[in-house]
Amino acid sequence: MKKFRLLAVTAVLLFSLNVVAQEKQEVSKPFRGAIAVKKIYKVVYQLNTEDDKKIAATLKNINNALQDPRLAGKLKVELVVHGGGVVAFKKGSAYEQQLLELQKKGVLLAQCENTLKERNIEKDELYSFISFVPSGNGELIIRQSEGWAILHP
Structure with missing residues (x-):
């Protein structure tokens, strides 16, 4: 015992x-954060407001993700713009240079065509380097079903 x-x-x-x-x-x-073990990470940023602060924050967030050393060479990014966010893509906006820089870094810049129809905006009123999708919501739905993260700063 x-x-x-x-x-x-x-x-x-x-x-x-x-x-x-x-x-x-x-x-x-x-704690140093999560470890990026996947070969590819995919994210869609949604922009649907004309609020300058939110537009600027969204573009800054995209740049921050692109500069994260854990994601270097592993990140696919798309910016889907619909609703009031269309002001960011209009010629003469304050965001032309930032958008061009993002595009050079491989970011897809996609404008919702439904928004253009609803607001009576012609495609030639937007920067020539912008791409188009039939609907912003449809793009988000498809991307999410493909495993893309959806961020709405």
């Missing part, structure tokens, strides 16, 4: 020391 108690106490002590050691290791090792 004494041997059993001694064995039980020893087991409890060893287990306790192991738990304390693990806790100390976890505390001393700061």
Whole structure:
């Protein structure tokens, strides 16, 4: 009986020391974020507002993702614009240079054709480097079903 108690106490002590050691290791090792183990990550950013702050934030968020070293060479990005967001793609907007830079980095820039019809906007009123999709919502639905992350900053 004494041997059993001694064995039980020893087991409890060893287990306790192991738990304390693990806790100390976890505390001393700061969290550095998720590890990008996939070959490709796909994301669609949705822009449907004419609010300058939200447009600027969306473009900044895309750039931030493109600059994340974990995603370097692994990221496919599409910006889907519909509704009020069309102002970002209109010729003369303050975003031309930023959009061109994003496109050079491989970002797909897609404008919803339904928005153009509803707002009586001709395609030639938009920057020539913009692509078109029949509907912004349809694009989001298809991309999401293909496994793309959908972000709406």
